[in-house]
Amino acid sequence: MDYSDFSMTVVGLGLIGGSLAMAIKDRLKPKNLWGIDVNTNALDYAESAGLINRGFLSAKEPLQKSDFVFICIYPRETAEFIRQNMDNFKSGAVITDTTGIKVPIISEIGSILRDDVDYISGHPMAGRESKGLEFARENIFEGADYLITPTEKNKPENIALIEDIVKQLGFGHVVRLTPQQHDNMIAFVSHLPHVIAAALVLNPILEKETLYFGGSFRDITRVGRINPDLWSQLLLDNGDYVIKHLKIFEDSIQDFIQVIDSQDETRLKALLAKACERKEGLDLSVDARCKSGK
């Protein structure tokens, strides 16, 4: 699709918003790309670097003329932003967000949204352990999955629109999930790894000893460099699914403790062989998905 008549706004010029702005400017080439942020430095930088046509501290002016709005701020702030700007959106506008949890925000927004705007929630599966505009890069999205969680309220043509946009921005696959499927899966593939990394680096051994380690510890703790403000929202607002998956994981750790404690080599080998096979299967399925472009 052609976006040369579109006016678009990115709300929140951090790592994700900044990277999206770069990709939109380069690849979609809309008539207007505006940015909204609370930080004037970020706006000045984004303007002068040509990431956006113009930056705004106040949302009203750009929102009134925007056909498409990417909201790239924290979950609770996203809901608050939409609530406070409900009268400012252009009639017919499509609004999306990039937050990592869907059930609470969709339920909150759904109950207050104007009939003449469409809100389709989304989640780019791309991030970095560094935050802020200075780390924004257009290519962090290349080939990544983009999850969307449309509901029956969304217009089919608007779902098609967001799918087209994110594909043009470089994402590999756009996947439709229900908000519940999304939050359950994300609790496992994202929230659980972050809690594990945090739990590992909180081990008192780090205070007492110099640790020497190779790739396995480096990789498993990579996301331990966590943003407490964002992640406390994600973990608490997705609490039910996160606890469910932490408990399943705990049971699995308990199985290993029991098998090692009883020196049951046959069972341990079987567990590890199954794990290895599963991981290989997972890698193959990801490879296959990437190659097929599905």
Add this chain to the structure above:
Amino acid sequence: MDYSDFSMTVVGLGLIGGSLAMAIKDRLKPKNLWGIDVNTNALDYAESAGLINRGFLSAKEPLQKSDFVFICIYPRETAEFIRQNMDNFKSGAVITDTTGIKVPIISEIGSILRDDVDYISGHPMAGRESKGLEFARENIFEGADYLITPTEKNKPENIALIEDIVKQLGFGHVVRLTPQQHDNMIAFVSHLPHVIAAALVLNPILEKETLYFGGSFRDITRVGRINPDLWSQLLLDNGDYVIKHLKIFEDSIQDFIQVIDSQDETRLKALLAKACERKEGLDLSVDARCKSGK
């Protein structure tokens, strides 16, 4: 030091043994570099690719003339190899191994070792999730830590010898630890991440759903592609330390469950902030160590 008069043997031409052979040939340039393996294909390949001067299925001939022996096979097989070849080692030879656990093997070898050979156990902190000679590369050691666990039985000049050799092979730091310090630390930085990765990929959700994920899940499960034969030995033979660390980790996961369940945002933020600070401190200390070369 100069090794042009040395004869050396690598036992086991897998990922580690093959990579060591490459580095030894290139950097130490000993008079002779021999390889021992049970696999004739590996020996033929290593000979024809110039990784070794000559390969042997039978250990006696090369061991009788070797000043230095790197044993790069599984832990239990290492002890068995030394036991079976006790009469074959050259008088004055220095023997080392590369296994990931130290207490059991040092205790076993210590009680049977000839007085005129020296066994100093070592552990290169470099590995890959792929095994076998085809994945061997000289550069996997570049800058990595090399742990050694000398005991009071070892001669100081032989400890200095192994330290010089591994530094010349490209390792960044040689660290002396007691066998107990080593096994305790490795249970945390290596064995624990492997059990966690295995536990995660064993989750039944992988059978039921197509998972879409980003870097955190990919990184945390990287070592889930585990070698069941090797890792069942490592986890069982280091069982006491592994269980100790799995239980500490479980308690930490339990703390997170409790904090999330009670929606205690203040405490969760504090935990995450502490984790972030710890991880940053860890990264900085590793960076500093790398830069100082210490």
